[in-house]
Amino acid sequence: VDRAEQAVRVLAARPEFDEVALYGKRVHVVAENIAxxxxxxxxxxxxxxxxxxxxxxxxxxxxxxxxxxxxxxMRKKESG
Incomplete structure (x- = not known):
């Protein structure tokens, strides 16, 4: 993507993604069923x-x- 830092901010604001991070010039997105x-x-x-x-x-x-x-x-400890 162009403007990778902005892409991280935009995607990190979405609840569908577990993690969004910048790896060099690439944006790394972690989520269940990412495909x-x-x-x-x-x-x-x-x-x-x-x-x-x-x-x-x-x-x-x-x-x-x-x-x-x-x-x-951590989620398990927080919820119960």
Missing amino acids: ALQPLIHDVLTDAGIHVDTMLVIPPSLEDVFIAKIREE
């Missing part, structure tokens, strides 16, 4: 005037899995 959310990501960014070059679905890294587990445990 199904690709059209939404494209539309949200386009509506914000941000050009999307390419989108790829990649397998979660070990760090992604670790963070997801930590967040899951």
